[in-house]
Amino acid sequence: MILVQCEFDTKLKKSALELLGAAQKLGGDITAVLLGTGAGAVATEAAQYANQVLVCEDALLEPYTAKTFAKAIADLAEQAEATIVLLAGSRGGRELAPRVAVRLDAAYLEDATNIERIEGGLRIQHYAFLARVTETLEATAPIVVCSVKPNTQAIAETRAAGEIYEVELELTASGVNILGRIQEKTTRVALTEASLVVTGGRGLGSPENFALIEGLADVIGAGVGATRAAVDAGWRPYGEQVGQTGKTVQPNAYIAVGVSGAVQHLSGMGKSKNIIAINKDPEAPIFKVADYGIIGDLHTIMPALIDAAKKLRD
Amino acid sequence: MKILCLIRQVPDAEAKVKTKASKMDFDGTTMALDGMDEYGVEQALRINEGGANTIAVALGSNRFEDAIRRALAMGIERAIHIETDTIFDVVSQAKILKAVVLEENPDIVFVGGQHADTDSQALGAALAEALEWNQITWTTELTLDNNQAKATHDVDDGKESLELTLPAIITTQQGLNEPRYPTLPNIMKAKKKELKKTTPAEYGISTSKVQIVAQEIQERARLNKLIDGKDPIAAAEQLIKLLHEEAKVI
Ligand SMILES: Cc1cc2nc3c(=O)[nH]c(=O)nc-3n(C[C@H](O)[C@H](O)[C@H](O)COP(=O)(O)OP(=O)(O)OC[C@H]3O[C@@H](n4cnc5c(N)ncnc54)[C@H](O)[C@@H]3O)c2cc1C
Numbered sequence: 001m002i003l004v005q006c007e008f009d010t011k012l013k014k015s016a017l018e019l020l021g022a023a024q025k026l027g028g029d030i031t032a033v034l035l036g037t038g039a040g041a042v043a044t045e046a047a048q049y050a051n052q053v054l055v056c057e058d059a060l061l062e063p064y065t066a067k068t069f070a071k072a073i074a075d076l077a078e079q080a081e082a083t084i085v086l087l088a089g090s091r092g093g094r095e096l097a098p099r100v101a102v103r104l105d106a107a108y109l110e111d112a113t114n115i116e117r118i119e120g121g122l123r124i125q126h127y128a129f130l131a132r133v134t135e136t137l138e139a140t141a142p143i144v145v146c147s148v149k150p151n152t153q154a155i156a157e158t159r160a161a162g163e164i165y166e167v168e169l170e171l172t173a174s175g176v177n178i179l180g181r182i183q184e185k186t187t188r189v190a191l192t193e194a195s196l197v198v199t200g201g202r203g204l205g206s207p208e209n210f211a212l213i214e215g216l217a218d219v220i221g222a223g224v225g226a227t228r229a230a231v232d233a234g235w236r237p238y239g240e241q242v243g244q245t246g247k248t249v250q251p252n253a254y255i256a257v258g259v260s261g262a263v264q265h266l267s268g269m270g271k272s273k274n275i276i277a278i279n280k281d282p283e284a285p286i287f288k289v290a291d292y293g294i295i296g297d298l299h300t301i302m303p304a305l306i307d308a309a310k311k312l313r314d
Numbered sequence: 315m316k317i318l319c320l321i322r323q324v325p326d327a328e329a330k331v332k333t334k335a336s337k338m339d340f341d342g343t344t345m346a347l348d349g350m351d352e353y354g355v356e357q358a359l360r361i362n363e364g365g366a367n368t369i370a371v372a373l374g375s376n377r378f379e380d381a382i383r384r385a386l387a388m389g390i391e392r393a394i395h396i397e398t399d400t401i402f403d404v405v406s407q408a409k410i411l412k413a414v415v416l417e418e419n420p421d422i423v424f425v426g427g428q429h430a431d432t433d434s435q436a437l438g439a440a441l442a443e444a445l446e447w448n449q450i451t452w453t454t455e456l457t458l459d460n461n462q463a464k465a466t467h468d469v470d471d472g473k474e475s476l477e478l479t480l481p482a483i484i485t486t487q488q489g490l491n492e493p494r495y496p497t498l499p500n501i502m503k504a505k506k507k508e509l510k511k512t513t514p515a516e517y518g519i520s521t522s523k524v525q526i527v528a529q530e531i532q533e534r535a536r537l538n539k540l541i542d543g544k545d546p547i548a549a550a551e552q553l554i555k556l557l558h559e560e561a562k563v564i
Pocket of ligand 1: 200201202203204226227228229230241242243244245246247257258259260261262263264265268278279280281284296297298299349350488
């Protein structure tokens with residue numbers, strides 16, 4: 001049985017649809033787990049993709065803490081006799097999944113880009129050494145916990161609706177007191193889930209000039225990213241940072257504007273299917289990994305690009 | 315306050331990595347103390363000025379000794395090297411390190427938020443669970459008041475500030491501090507500091523639950539179609555056309 005921990009807001013997140021897709025591909029009985037406030041409201045949606053849906057809205061699940069969630073998921077995995085547990089490779093998922101693995105004394109595979117069954121376990125691929133190396137790993141164990149990199153799996157297909165069960169869990173408070181949360185909510189598509197990303201770097205010169213990045217992103221329906229240089233300067237929120245210490249993205253097209261292409265930045269976007277660079281310096285390292293690019297001043301190129309994209313759209 | 319720092323030795327970010335027969339080949343690759351772990355070492359030294367009651371712990375091969383010497387030269391008081399050539403899965407690592415933590419009984423364990431060799435974010439969380447402690451991941455600000463820790467850290471969609479009672483695992487990253495460079499006198503002193511050697515077998519762990527089957531460097535061939543932007547409008551139109559008709563991404 002495959003247990004799938006699903007992330008959701010008012011709907012299942014794309015990461016959850018991908019996990020369910022991966023579970024369907026692996027084959028076998030699928031149990032979707034929905035934890036926290038609002039879980040009940042997405043149960044019917046989840047039931048389209050799984051054989052069972054387990055819903056728990058225990059008050060101790062709010063606000064989220066890794067310790068309490070890990071106990072909930074591990075307890076459900078034990079009760080359901082899961083042999084595989086899948087979680088999202090989001091930042092939250094990657095602090096939760098190892099805890100679940102420890103509780104179950106399972107083998108843990110992290111941030112898989114590709115998953116397949118082998119006798120008694122799983123084989124995955126994932127990136128290592130600042131995403132410069134692709135590793136193939138195998139785990140044979142009674143239980144394998146695996147986090148799956150966002151944007152790498154096909155979305156689940158609907159099937160005959162599964163059963164929905166409300167479950168009770170014996171949880172304890174984690175002892176963590178959440179003082180506040182600053183949500184960097186954007187109306188644009190989430191960076192790690194976007195199939196197109198436009199990123200601005202120090203070359204933009206000022207926070208105001210990010211209007212050029214946002215302008216193009218809005219026309220083509222892309223997520224907005226930033227380099228650490230732009231984030232450190234206070235021009236953009238940290239949530240937009242792409243790279244070693246920011247997010248890892250793998251969109252269909254990654255458009256880097258005024259970005260030099262430092263190793264630490266490349267480790268977060270180097271696996272993008274197409275890389276497009278706009279930079280005035282023909283020697284900029286970003287051009288070495290670019291499929292397409294314009295060598296020129298972004299102040300003149302970007303307005304022209306936005307116009308050309310608009311023309312195409314309309 | 316007693317502080318333990320988990321550290322590792324990894325290829326330097328700027329160094330070229332290579333493989334041989336589907337395995338990493340570190341011959342000629344410059345190695346360094348993992349930059350993410352280094353923030354933890356620095357934070358420990360800021361909390362306990364002079365380095366009293368700070369311990370560096372490394373679980374890994376013989377070459378990890380360089381990272382240990384670096385941490386000692388930065389000011390850490392003593393070190394434990396659990397020496398092994400086996401690359402353990404994170405659950406097994408957590409079991410070994412849990413035993414060390416219980417022996418040493420620190421208030422805080424620092425570890426890097428993501429390691430530059432395995433690209434893993436798992437060790438801090440796994441160790442926290444093994445100890446049944448709380449964790450603060452991706453910490454950018456930390457203040458301590460007796461056994462209360464207040465921190466700001468990054469989460470998927472923004473920032474969160476929280477408060478907890480120690481002991482805790484705290485994972486570190488860029489933004490928390492600026493790590494110091496070891497001074498020459500401290501490098502000399504580090505040579506005389508205590509470095510205890512032990513092995514995973516002493517903690518009853520000898521095999522990994524996860525096997526590395528292959529390591530490959532897969533560089534995507536890039537098209538490198540670069541357009542001269544002297545005429546911005548023509549260049550922009552050409553690029554949009556390529557993206558629409560050739561790459562088919564818009
Ligand atoms: C431990 C560690 C972790 C790190 N993590 C990250 C990370 O997660 N993400 C990250 O991005 N970085 C990270 N970095 C920093 C990284 O090394 C680089 O410093 C950073 O990526 C540079 O950002 P940039 O490309 O915006 O700026 P720069 O390197 O300054 O590049 C600006 C570019 O803009 C171009 N430009 C300037 N003006 C114009 C113009 N008018 N028109 C067109 N082009 C123009 C320039 O030619 C240049 O190529 C990390 C560093 C360390 C040590």
